[in-house]
Amino acid sequence: MFSLYKKEIQSFFYSPFAYVLSALFMLIFGFAFVNKIASMQTSVLQFSFPDMFYNNFFYFIFIIPLLTMRSFADERRGGTEVQLLTSPLTITQIVLAKFFAIVTVFLFMLLLSLFFPIYVALHGTVIWSSLICGYASFFLWGLVCIALGMLFSSMQSSPIIAAIIGEIVMEGFLFLDQFAATKMVQSYPHLNSVVTWFSMQRRFVFFAQGMFRLEDLVFFLSLTALVLFWNVLYIEKRRWNHR
Amino acid sequence: MVEIKNLTKHYGKVTAVNDLSFEIRDNEILGFLGPNGAGKSTTMNIIAGYLPTSSGTVNVCGHDIKEDARAAKRCIGYLPEIPPLYPDMRVEEYLRYCAGIKGIRGGEVKKEVEKVMKRLQLTDMRRRLIANLSKGYKQRVGLAQAILGDPELLILDEPTVGLDPTQVAELRKFIKTLGKDHSVILSSHILSEISAVCDRVVIISKGELRAVDTIENLERKMSGSPILSLTVEGEQLAASFVLGEVKGIKEIQDIIENDDGTSVFKIQLEDEKVRQDIMAALVEGGINVVEMSMERPDLEKVFLELTGKKK
Numbered sequence: 001m002f003s004l005y006k007k008e009i010q011s012f013f014y015s016p017f018a019y020v021l022s023a024l025f026m027l028i029f030g031f032a033f034v035n036k037i038a039s040m041q042t043s044v045l046q047f048s049f050p051d052m053f054y055n056n057f058f059y060f061i062f063i064i065p066l067l068t069m070r071s072f073a074d075e076r077r078g079g080t081e082v083q084l085l086t087s088p089l090t091i092t093q094i095v096l097a098k099f100f101a102i103v104t105v106f107l108f109m110l111l112l113s114l115f116f117p118i119y120v121a122l123h124g125t126v127i128w129s130s131l132i133c134g135y136a137s138f139f140l141w142g143l144v145c146i147a148l149g150m151l152f153s154s155m156q157s158s159p160i161i162a163a164i165i166g167e168i169v170m171e172g173f174l175f176l177d178q179f180a181a182t183k184m185v186q187s188y189p190h191l192n193s194v195v196t197w198f199s200m201q202r203r204f205v206f207f208a209q210g211m212f213r214l215e216d217l218v219f220f221l222s223l224t225a226l227v228l229f230w231n232v233l234y235i236e237k238r239r240w241n242h243r
Numbered sequence: 244m245v246e247i248k249n250l251t252k253h254y255g256k257v258t259a260v261n262d263l264s265f266e267i268r269d270n271e272i273l274g275f276l277g278p279n280g281a282g283k284s285t286t287m288n289i290i291a292g293y294l295p296t297s298s299g300t301v302n303v304c305g306h307d308i309k310e311d312a313r314a315a316k317r318c319i320g321y322l323p324e325i326p327p328l329y330p331d332m333r334v335e336e337y338l339r340y341c342a343g344i345k346g347i348r349g350g351e352v353k354k355e356v357e358k359v360m361k362r363l364q365l366t367d368m369r370r371r372l373i374a375n376l377s378k379g380y381k382q383r384v385g386l387a388q389a390i391l392g393d394p395e396l397l398i399l400d401e402p403t404v405g406l407d408p409t410q411v412a413e414l415r416k417f418i419k420t421l422g423k424d425h426s427v428i429l430s431s432h433i434l435s436e437i438s439a440v441c442d443r444v445v446i447i448s449k450g451e452l453r454a455v456d457t458i459e460n461l462e463r464k465m466s467g468s469p470i471l472s473l474t475v476e477g478e479q480l481a482a483s484f485v486l487g488e489v490k491g492i493k494e495i496q497d498i499i500e501n502d503d504g505t506s507v508f509k510i511q512l513e514d515e516k517v518r519q520d521i522m523a524a525l526v527e528g529g530i531n532v533v534e535m536s537m538e539r540p541d542l543e544k545v546f547l548e549l550t551g552k553k554k
Contacts, residue, residue: 083341086293
């Protein structure tokens with residue numbers, strides 16, 4: 001399993017892929033940062049990073065599918081899927097190895113973004129509790145997105161289509177917030193409670209306040225596990241339906 | 244080594260493989276022969292554990308491929324029709340990765356990769372990107388990943404397709420050496436390849452088993468009585484007269500007269516031994532023999548007959 005993980009990591013870092021995406025990520029983050037500074041009311045360099053994180057999600061969901069799009073689609077196209085599935089590795093191991101590899105690249109990006117809080121800390125004050133919770137929320141939401149992106153990649157043999165579907169679905173996830181706020185949904189309390197439970201904004205409010213709730217942790221982790229499990233089942237199912 | 248019982252595979256309503264049963268013995272090279280679309284690749288994918296069966300069992304080295312897939316897969320080296328290569332990896336790096344996913348232990352990986360690279364003469368290519376290799380080398384790298392870890396069973400799906408004649412000859416020689424200490428299944432639609440390399444042949448057509456036997460047996464079964472091709476010089480009539488006296492000749496099938504004054508007789512014999520009597524009679528009758536040879540129906544005829552395509 002470690003060999004597969006290593007190969008995946010290498011495929012990101014031996015090619016310009018990881019660097020280009022990290023650069024894009026930093027660019028987005030940088031714009032948001034500059035924007036925030038420009039619109040500051042006080043002269044003290046102190047602001048809430050979680051706010052920035054939440055605004056970034058909209059851009060960010062364009063980056064995650066680019067990371068995940070090749071994970072399974074490329075294996076299918078190159079004929080290397082046969083090798084993986086005839087190796088002694090189980091499908092669960094394959095999915096997990098690929099997942100952790102992408103998570104590692106994602107962590108690398110987050111590490112780069114630490115530049116901004118460090119910069120703020122040098123010239124002003126950083127509210128550490130909300131910063132840490134902001135990063136935690138970003139990371140957890142990232143896990144869900146990666147799992148989803150991988151699922152679509154294993155459903156498609158074209159990476160581009162996998163990426164586009166991933167973007168649409170993740171976008172949909174974020175729009176649940178707006179959807180939950182509509183009159184129509186609010187007039188059905190049961191529907192409303194379900195939609196709100198899945199909506200992200202509600203959870204980010206707590207993170208932004210520097211609160212790390214067990215409920216949210218469980219929500220994100222279980223959602224990730226569920227999607228990964230779905231992926232395992234999907235690959236297994238495709239073996240049966242293979243033509 | 245491998246036991247396949249009543250293997251059936253449906254793709255939706257299409258039956259790709261129907262009730263296939265045969266076995267692969269220890270240290271033999273089994274040829275897997277059939278026209279395109281006969282179900283060769285499907286069967287190989289099933290044996291390798293890539294595709295599940297619709298019904299029937301496949302047992303590899305005592306492990307059921309369905310129940311005990313991991314143990315069974317450890318005994319198998321598989322080279323699919325398209326070699327499973329990553330173009331952006333280097334040869335050595337790729338082989339190390341393959342050794343890793345095959346479960347070869349950390350300390351052994353280096354040794355094993357070196358051994359395989361040496362065996363397939365890839366050592367000079369170790370730093371090359373796979374994308375930049377020629378087709379022949381790519382195939383070699385594909386074969387290298389299959390034999391990594393010395394699996395007991397090797398499944399090679401049309402390994403010589405797209406190679407030049409020298410490479411084909413080299414690869415065949417290599418497969419023959421593999422057959423000494425491995426069981427090998429080699430699929431091909433090239434008959435000469437199968438008869439040059441394999442000990443036994445499985446012929447399938449439209450997903451159904453047509454024959455499992457050694458090449459000699461298959462040829463013998465199909466040929467019926469042996470046919471002698473005899474070229475003589477001089478009068479046709481005189482030769483016919485002499486031949487008429489020999490016992491054990493079933494039938495003179497054909498007489499072809501050549502421009503250079505020789506004639507070719509196609510004689511069906513009751514037994515191959517009659518040949519000596521014919522020779523003696525011809526010498527006694529003073530007839531000049533230019534050439535004498537036994538004709539065997541080659542594998543191609545057997546193949547066409549069994550797969551239902553008459554020439």
